[in-house]
Amino acid sequence: MYPYGYPEENYRQQHQLVADLAKAVNGEYSAVQCYEQLARMAPNQSIREQINEIRNDEMRHYREFVRFYTSLTGRRPNVQINEGCPQTYREGLDFAFRDEQETVDFYLDIAERATTQEMRKAFKRASADEQSHAVWFLYFMTAHR
Ligand SMILES: [Fe+2]
Ligand SMILES: [Fe+2]
Numbered sequence: 018m019y020p021y022g023y024p025e026e027n028y029r030q031q032h033q034l035v036a037d038l039a040k041a042v043n044g045e046y047s048a049v050q051c052y053e054q055l056a057r058m059a060p061n062q063s064i065r066e067q068i069n070e071i072r073n074d075e076m077r078h079y080r081e082f083v084r085f086y087t088s089l090t091g092r093r094p095n096v097q098i099n100e101g102c103p104q105t106y107r108e109g110l111d112f113a114f115r116d117e118q119e120t121v122d123f124y125l126d127i128a129e130r131a132t133t134q135e136m137r138k139a140f141k142r143a144s145a146d147e148q149s150h151a152v153w154f155l156y157f158m159t160a161h162r
Contacts, residue, residue, distance in 0.1 A: 030130065031089075037127050038086045042094045044120060045079035048072075048113075051102035055113065058106040064157055071150050078143045085136050110158050117151035120144075 052072040059065035086094045103109045124144035131137035 031132075034127070034130055034132065035086070035090055037123075037130075038082060038089065039094050041124070041127065042079065042082045042086055043097050043099055044116075045075050045082060046096050047099040047102065048075045048116070049079060050098060051109070051113070054102060054104075055106065055109045058109065059157075060106070064160070067153060067157075071153060074146050074150065078146070081139050081143070085139070089132070107158075110154050114151055114154040114158065117147045117154060120147045121151065 049072055052068055052075065056065050056068040056072065059068055083094060101112070103112050121144050124140045124147065128137050128140035128144065131140060
């Protein structure tokens with residue numbers, strides 16, 4: 018029997034979930050900034066529009082995740098930009114592709130630990146969005162060699 022084990026474990030899991038939500042919020046916010054730069058460097062209008070569509074998805078994710086963070090903690094997240102957004106178009110595509118692919122798994126992992134059905138659904142949907150974004154960035158890489 019572990020009479021005190023369960024609440025402690027609960028606290029630890031909750032703490033980890035809040036930390037991961039904060040990381041997700043920062044990631045979305047950083048992607049919005051980075052994709053704005055990337056869209057400006059795009060070689061043509063159709064790619065620029067597609068990158069802006071992706072950016073709109075990230076803004077929606079950002080707003081959703083801020084809401085989850087705020088309802089879980091009772092305060093707004095302290096948003097920080099991740100460094101590392103490349104300055105050239107090709108490096109930017111490579112960076113974005115890798116980042117999107119990693120985020121697919123990260124969000125599925127959060128979905129499994131979500132505290133509400135709504136949060137679970139939102140992270141599953143966001144994970145599918147990131148997978149689709151990754152495919153677009155891969156396409157942009159091959160489209161203009
Ligand atoms: Fe996103
Ligand atoms: Fe994305």
